Amino acid sequence: MESLHRIFSFxxxxxxxxxxxxxxxxxxxLVFMVLFSFLHKHQLVRSMFITLASLFLxxxxxxxxxxxxxxxxxxxxFLGKWIFRTESKLGRKWIIALSxxxxLFFLGFFKYALFFTESFNKMFHTKHEVWNYFAQIGNNIFGEYTFETHIMLPAGVSFFTFQSISYVVDxxxxEIEPVxxxxDYSFYVTYFPHVLMGPIVRARDFIPQIYQKFKLSQQEFSEAVFLIMKGLFxxxxxxxxxxxxxxxAIVDNPDPYPGYWSVIAMWGYSLQIYGDFSxxxxxxxxxxxxxxxxxxxNFNxxxxxxxxxDFWRRWHKSLGSWLRDYLYIPLGGNKRGTIGTFIAIIVIFVFLIFITGWFELIFVYVGLMSLYGIAILISPQVKTFMYRDLxxxxxxxxxxxWHGASQNFxxxxAMNGLALVLYNHWKKVSPYEKSSWWIVHFWKILLTFNFITxxxxWFRLKTEGAPENMLDRIFHHFTDYKWETFHLLINTYYxxxxxxxxxxxxHWMPQKWKDFMVASFVKTHYVLQMLIIAIFVVILYQAASNSFQPFVYLEF
Incomplete structure (x- = not known):
C-alpha cells in the first residue's frame, strides 16, 4: 500500500x-492497463484517459x-487549426514563423540560456546571471518556493518540442490535416511511452492509429513481451x-590506467549507450x-x-529523419543552397569561436571558403557539392x-558532419565502395565503429578538457604498464x-538468427512463455541489484 500511495499520490x-x-x-x-482494458472501446474516452495518465506521469x-x-x-x-484554415500564403508563413x-523559445530558454550566458561571461570576462522569470511569476501567483528559480531542464523538452514543430509544419x-x-492531439504529444526520451513520433505515422479500434492478437502480445524483455536486458x-x-571507473578517471584500457572502455561505452537508448x-x-x-x-x-x-541511417532514426525533413531539406539538401545556408554557416562558425575561444577557426573558415571558391572557378558543378557539404x-x-548545451556536443x-562530407567525396573515387569481398566489408565496419567510438x-566526457586528457592517456601512455598490471585489471573487470x-x-550476429529467436518465443506455449519470463526477471534482478543507472537520454 505504501508503494501505491507513493506512485499515485500527487x-x-x-x-x-x-x-x-x-x-x-x-x-x-499494471494499474494503467487494468483501467485501459475497461475504457479503450470508446475512442474519445481512450484519448482522454491516456492524456490524463500521461500528464500525471x-x-x-x-x-x-x-x-x-x-x-x-x-x-x-490551435496553431495547427489556424494554419489549416488560412488560405493566404503570406498568412500561413506568418503562422509557421510564430510556431x-x-x-524554439522555450527550448532555447530552458536548455541553452545558461550555456550561452556562461560562454559569453567566459569570453568577455563579464558576470551576467540567468534568472528564471517564469518561475518568479509562478511564485508570485502560487506562493514562494512553488517553482525553482534556477533554470532547470524540463524532462523530454527536446522531444516534445520537435514533435510539436513537425505537426504544425506538416x-x-x-501533408496531414489537423486532429x-x-x-486526440494532447494524446499524441503527451503519450507517456515516448514523451520523456522519444522516439520522436511523426503525426502522419501515429495520428491515424488514434482513430482505429483497439486490437491485440496473441502473436502481437507475445512480440510485445519479447520486445520489453529485450529492452530490459x-x-x-x-x-x-x-x-x-x-x-x-576507467572513463571518469583514466590517469591510473594504461591508454589501451581507455580504448576498451570507450568500446564498452558504445555498447552501453546503444543498449541504454535502444x-x-x-x-x-x-x-x-x-x-x-x-x-x-528507432535503431537498425x-x-x-x-x-x-550508413551509421546515421541506422542510429536514432526518428531524430535523423526529423533533421533531414525539417532542417537539411529546407536548407536545400544536396541540390542547392538557400540564404539560410549561408546565414547558418556564418552563425555556426561565430558560435564555435564564441564557445571555444579558438580564434584560429577564422582561418579554417576562410581557408575552406577559399578552397570552395577556387574549385567553383575550375568546375561550376562543385557549387552543388558545396551546398550539400555546408x-x-x-x-x-x-x-x-540538440543533444546538449556544451562545446563538446x-x-x-561537427566531427560527424565532416566525416559525412569526406565520405560523400571519397565514395566517388573509392575502388572498394561496391566491393563484396568480406575482408573489405569487415574493414569498413571496423573503421566505422572505431570512428564513431x-x-x-566528446559525447561521454562533457567536462571541458576531459576528452583531451583521455586522448593524452591513449596516445602517450598506451602501453605504460607491465604484464602484472594487465593480469590484475583482467581479474578485476573480467x-x-x-x-x-x-x-x-x-549485436553482430545475423538478423535471421534474431528473427528466429522472436519467432520461437511467439510460437511457444503461453505456460512456457511465463516460465521464461519468470527466469528472465530473476536474472535481471540479480544483474540490477547494485547497478542502477539512469537512462542516458533523460538528459536531452
Missing part, C-alpha cells in the same frame, strides 16, 4: 524513480514543468552492468504495442554500418547542439568484459 518523484527499469513504473503500468517525474507541456499542447493545437518562435505543407479534437545487463563495473525504445515500442499502437523502430543494428552515412555540416552541428556533431569521447563480448556477439 507528490513529486524523480524521472529516475519512474523509469522503465524501475519497479514503480511497472506497478503504474509527467507531473510525477517533472513536477510543475507539466504546465510547460500543457501550454505547448494548447498553443500548437517556430514559440516552440499541416503547413498540406479532430483537442484530446539491453538496459540492465548490457548497459548498466558494464557501466557500473567497468566503464565509469533498450528504452524497445520497451516503449513493446508497451505501446500492448495498447494497440505501433511506434516505428547501427554497429553493422559500413560507413558513417547543409550537412549545419545539420550535424545543430544535431550535436558541438565538437562531436572516437567521436563519443565479468564486465565478458558481458561486453556477449553484447557485441548479440
Amino acid at each position: 507528490t513529486h518523484m524523480s524521472a529516475d524513480d519512474l523509469a522503465f527499469n524501475r519497479l514503480d513504473f511497472w506497478i503504474f503500468f 509527467y507531473f510525477k517525474t517533472s513536477g510543475f514543468f507539466v504546465t510547460l507541456l500543457v501550454l505547448s499542447v494548447i498553443v500548437n493545437f 517556430a518562435v514559440f516552440n 499541416i503547413y505543407r498540406k 479532430k479534437n483537442f484530446w 539491453k538496459k540492465i545487463v548490457l548497459a548498466d552492468f558494464i557501466a557500473t563495473h567497468f566503464i565509469n 533498450g528504452y525504445t524497445d520497451i516503449a515500442i513493446g508497451i505501446s504495442k500492448l495498447m494497440g499502437f505501433e511506434l516505428l523502430p 543494428s547501427p554497429y553493422k554500418a559500413n560507413s558513417v552515412a 547543409n550537412l555540416l549545419i545539420t550535424m552541428i545543430l544535431g550535436g547542439l 558541438v565538437i562531436w556533431g 572516437f567521436t563519443r569521447i 565479468p564486465a568484459l565478458l558481458i561486453m563480448l556477449l553484447g557485441f556477439f548479440l
Whole structure:
C-alpha cells in the first residue's frame, strides 16, 4: 500500500524513480492497463484517459514543468487549426514563423540560456546571471518556493518540442490535416511511452492509429513481451552492468590506467549507450504495442554500418529523419543552397569561436571558403557539392547542439558532419565502395565503429578538457604498464568484459538468427512463455541489484 500511495499520490518523484527499469513504473503500468482494458472501446474516452495518465506521469517525474507541456499542447493545437484554415500564403508563413518562435523559445530558454550566458561571461570576462522569470511569476501567483528559480531542464523538452514543430509544419505543407479534437492531439504529444526520451513520433505515422479500434492478437502480445524483455536486458545487463563495473571507473578517471584500457572502455561505452537508448525504445515500442499502437523502430543494428552515412541511417532514426525533413531539406539538401545556408554557416562558425575561444577557426573558415571558391572557378558543378557539404555540416552541428548545451556536443556533431562530407567525396573515387569481398566489408565496419567510438569521447566526457586528457592517456601512455598490471585489471573487470563480448556477439550476429529467436518465443506455449519470463526477471534482478543507472537520454 505504501508503494501505491507513493506512485499515485500527487507528490513529486524523480524521472529516475519512474523509469522503465524501475519497479514503480511497472506497478503504474499494471494499474494503467487494468483501467485501459475497461475504457479503450470508446475512442474519445481512450484519448482522454491516456492524456490524463500521461500528464500525471509527467507531473510525477517533472513536477510543475507539466504546465510547460500543457501550454505547448494548447498553443500548437490551435496553431495547427489556424494554419489549416488560412488560405493566404503570406498568412500561413506568418503562422509557421510564430510556431517556430514559440516552440524554439522555450527550448532555447530552458536548455541553452545558461550555456550561452556562461560562454559569453567566459569570453568577455563579464558576470551576467540567468534568472528564471517564469518561475518568479509562478511564485508570485502560487506562493514562494512553488517553482525553482534556477533554470532547470524540463524532462523530454527536446522531444516534445520537435514533435510539436513537425505537426504544425506538416499541416503547413498540406501533408496531414489537423486532429479532430483537442484530446486526440494532447494524446499524441503527451503519450507517456515516448514523451520523456522519444522516439520522436511523426503525426502522419501515429495520428491515424488514434482513430482505429483497439486490437491485440496473441502473436502481437507475445512480440510485445519479447520486445520489453529485450529492452530490459539491453538496459540492465548490457548497459548498466558494464557501466557500473567497468566503464565509469576507467572513463571518469583514466590517469591510473594504461591508454589501451581507455580504448576498451570507450568500446564498452558504445555498447552501453546503444543498449541504454535502444533498450528504452524497445520497451516503449513493446508497451505501446500492448495498447494497440505501433511506434516505428528507432535503431537498425547501427554497429553493422559500413560507413558513417550508413551509421546515421541506422542510429536514432526518428531524430535523423526529423533533421533531414525539417532542417537539411529546407536548407536545400544536396541540390542547392538557400540564404539560410549561408546565414547558418556564418552563425555556426561565430558560435564555435564564441564557445571555444579558438580564434584560429577564422582561418579554417576562410581557408575552406577559399578552397570552395577556387574549385567553383575550375568546375561550376562543385557549387552543388558545396551546398550539400555546408547543409550537412549545419545539420550535424545543430544535431550535436540538440543533444546538449556544451562545446563538446558541438565538437562531436561537427566531427560527424565532416566525416559525412569526406565520405560523400571519397565514395566517388573509392575502388572498394561496391566491393563484396568480406575482408573489405569487415574493414569498413571496423573503421566505422572505431570512428564513431572516437567521436563519443566528446559525447561521454562533457567536462571541458576531459576528452583531451583521455586522448593524452591513449596516445602517450598506451602501453605504460607491465604484464602484472594487465593480469590484475583482467581479474578485476573480467565479468564486465565478458558481458561486453556477449553484447557485441548479440549485436553482430545475423538478423535471421534474431528473427528466429522472436519467432520461437511467439510460437511457444503461453505456460512456457511465463516460465521464461519468470527466469528472465530473476536474472535481471540479480544483474540490477547494485547497478542502477539512469537512462542516458533523460538528459536531452
